[in-house]
Amino acid sequence: MAKSNGNESILVVDDSTDTLEMLERNLKSKGYRVFTVQSVAEAIKILDVTPIDLIITDIKMPKVSGFDLIEHVKENYKNMEIVVITGYPSIGGAIRAVKIGAEEYLPKPFTDDELFSVVQRALEKLLMRRTMRDRLQKVPSAPFGIIGKSEQMRKIFEAVEKAASASATVVISGESGTGKELVARAVHYCSSRASAPFLPVNCGSIPENLLESELFGYVKGAFTGAFETRAGFFQTADGGTIFLDEISETSAAMQVKLLRVLQEKEICMVGSRRIQKVDVRILAATNKDLLDLVKTGVFREDLYYRLNVIDIDIPPLRDRGGDVLLLIGNFTSKFAAEAKKKEPRFSDNALEVLKNYNWPGNVRELENVIQRLVIMNEESIIDVPDLPSLMRSSICRELGLNRTLAEVEAEHIGYVLAGVKGNKTQAAKILGIDRKTLREKLKEKHS
Numbered sequence: 001m002a003k004s005n006g007n008e009s010i011l012v013v014d015d016s017t018d019t020l021e022m023l024e025r026n027l028k029s030k031g032y033r034v035f036t037v038q039s040v041a042e043a044i045k046i047l048d049v050t051p052i053d054l055i056i057t058d059i060k061m062p063k064v065s066g067f068d069l070i071e072h073v074k075e076n077y078k079n080m081e082i083v084v085i086t087g088y089p090s091i092g093g094a095i096r097a098v099k100i101g102a103e104e105y106l107p108k109p110f111t112d113d114e115l116f117s118v119v120q121r122a123l124e125k126l127l128m129r130r131t132m133r134d135r136l137q138k139v140p141s142a143p144f145g146i147i148g149k150s151e152q153m154r155k156i157f158e159a160v161e162k163a164a165s166a167s168a169t170v171v172i173s174g175e176s177g178t179g180k181e182l183v184a185r186a187v188h189y190c191s192s193r194a195s196a197p198f199l200p201v202n203c204g205s206i207p208e209n210l211l212e213s214e215l216f217g218y219v220k221g222a223f224t225g226a227f228e229t230r231a232g233f234f235q236t237a238d239g240g241t242i243f244l245d246e247i248s249e250t251s252a253a254m255q256v257k258l259l260r261v262l263q264e265k266e267i268c269m270v271g272s273r274r275i276q277k278v279d280v281r282i283l284a285a286t287n288k289d290l291l292d293l294v295k296t297g298v299f300r301e302d303l304y305y306r307l308n309v310i311d312i313d314i315p316p317l318r319d320r321g322g323d324v325l326l327l328i329g330n331f332t333s334k335f336a337a338e339a340k341k342k343e344p345r346f347s348d349n350a351l352e353v354l355k356n357y358n359w360p361g362n363v364r365e366l367e368n369v370i371q372r373l374v375i376m377n378e379e380s381i382i383d384v385p386d387l388p389s390l391m392r393s394s395i396c397r398e399l400g401l402n403r404t405l406a407e408v409e410a411e412h413i414g415y416v417l418a419g420v421k422g423n424k425t426q427a428a429k430i431l432g433i434d435r436k437t438l439r440e441k442l443k444e445k446h447s
C-alpha cells in the first residue's frame with residue numbers, strides 16, 4: 001500500500017479543548033500540519049480556504065453534529081478522508097458515521113499508538129485513491145500509439161527507437177496479446193522505410209505448402225493452378241518491412257529458405273531459378289522461447305542468430321504496474337466515443353479488482369473486457385458485480401472473500417470473545433444478541 005509522507009494536513013474538530021490539545025500535540029510530533037477547531041461552522045470555514053487531507057471529528061457537539069460535517073465533506077470534497085472519534089455509548093453512531101462516509105473510527109479512550117495507526121491507515125487509503133485517479137488520467141500522447149508509463153514500457157520505447165534507426169533484424173518476444181505487432185509497426189513507421197509497405201505474415205496460419213509461394217511469389221506453370229505469375233510478399237514489400245509473426249511455426253525446409261534470404265538478401269520465385277535481389281527488413285515475433293526450441297532442435301540455431309540481432313522482449317501486463325489503470329482509462333474513452341456513449345466511471349473497488357487480476361491474455365484481454373463493459377453497461381458507474389465472473393472469483397480467492405456467512409460469523413464471534421477475555425455477557429452486548437443466542441451459536445460452531 002502507498003506510504004503517506006507524514007506532512008499531510010489534518011483538521012481536528014472537537015468541542016473539548018483537552019482533546020484538541022492532546023491531538024494537536026501528538027499529530028504535530030509526527031510532522032503533520034494540524035488545524036484545530038471547536039465547531040462544525042469553524043471547520044467549514046477552514047475547509048473553504050485550506051486544502052485538508054484528513055478530518056478527525058467528534059460526533060456529539062453542540063449545535064451542529066459531526067454527522068452533518070461528514071455529509072458536507074462527502075458532498076463537496078472528493079479527496080479527503082474522515083476519522084470519527086466516539087465515546088463508548090455511541091458505538092452505533094460510529095457505524096452510522098462509517099456508513100455515510102467516514103473511513104475509520106476511534107473509540108475513546110485511545111492510546112497514542114491507536115491514534116497514529118488509524119491516521120496512518122486513513123492517509124494510506126487516501127493516497128491509494130489519489131494514485132489510482134492520477135493514473136487513470138489519460139496520457140496526452142502515447143509514443144507510437146503504445147500506451148504505457150511503467151519503467152518496463154519506457155525501456156521498450158527506447159528499444160523501439162534504437163531498432164528503428166538500425167537496419168538489422170529484430171526478434172520481438174512476449175506472451176500473447178502483449179503488443180508484439182504494435183511494437184513491430186512502431187519500429188517500421190519510425191524507420192527510414194516508413195513510406196514503403198509494412199507486411200505482416202502469420203507463419204502459423206499459412207499452410208506449409210503455400211508459405212513459400214506466398215512469401216516469394218511464383219511463376220506461371222510452377223504448380224497445378226499457377227495460371228499466372230504472381231509476386232510474393234517479398235517483392236511487394238520491397239524497400240519496406242516484412243513482419244514474420246509466430247516465426248517458431250515455420251517448418252525446417254522454410255527455415256532454410258529464410259536463412260538464405262537473410263544471408264544473401266535474394267530470393268527465387270517458386271518455379272523459377274532466376275535469383276532476385278530484394279531490399280526488405282525482417283522483423284519476427286514469437287510467444288515461445290526460441291532458444292528453447294533451438295536446444296530441442298525444432299528451430300535452426302543459425303537462423304536464430306541471424307534473426308536475433310536485436311531483441312525486444314515485451315513484459316506481460318501483470319508486471320507493468322500502473323499501466324493497467326492507464327490502459328483502462330484510454331480504452332474506456334476510446335470505446336465510449338466509438339459507441340457514442342457517456343464515458344462510464346469505475347468504482348475504486350472495481351479498479352482494485354482489475355488492477356490485481358493477472359491478465360493471462362495481456363493487453364488484448366484487457367481491451368476486450370473494457371470494450372464489453374462499455375458496450376453492455378448502461379450505468380454511469382461500473383462496479384465489481386459488473387466485472388466478468390472469472391475476475392471476481394479470482395480476486396475473491398485472493399482476498400479470502402470466498403467464505404460462507406457462517407464461517408465469517410464464527411470468526412467474528414471468536415475475535416469479540418477474545419477481545420473481552422471470554423466474558424460472554426460483554427461479548428453478547430457487543431454482538432447485539434442475547435446470551436442465549438450466543439451460547440447457541442457457540443454450540444453450532446463446536447458441533
Ligand SMILES: Nc1ncnc2c1ncn2[C@@H]1O[C@H](COP(=O)(O)OP(=O)(O)OP(=O)(O)O)[C@@H](O)[C@H]1O
Pocket residue numbers: 145146147148174175176177178179180181182183287363364367
Ligand atoms: N501498450 C499498448 N497500448 C495500446 N494498445 C495496445 C498495447 N499493447 C497492445 N495493445 C493492443 O492490444 C491488442 C493486441 O496487441 P498485438 O496484436 O500487438 O499483440 P501480440 O503480442 O501481437 O499478440 P499475439 O501474440 O496474440 O499475436 C491490439 O489491439 C493492440 O492494439
Ligand SMILES: [Mg+2]
Pocket residue numbers: 180181245
Ligand atoms: Mg500478434
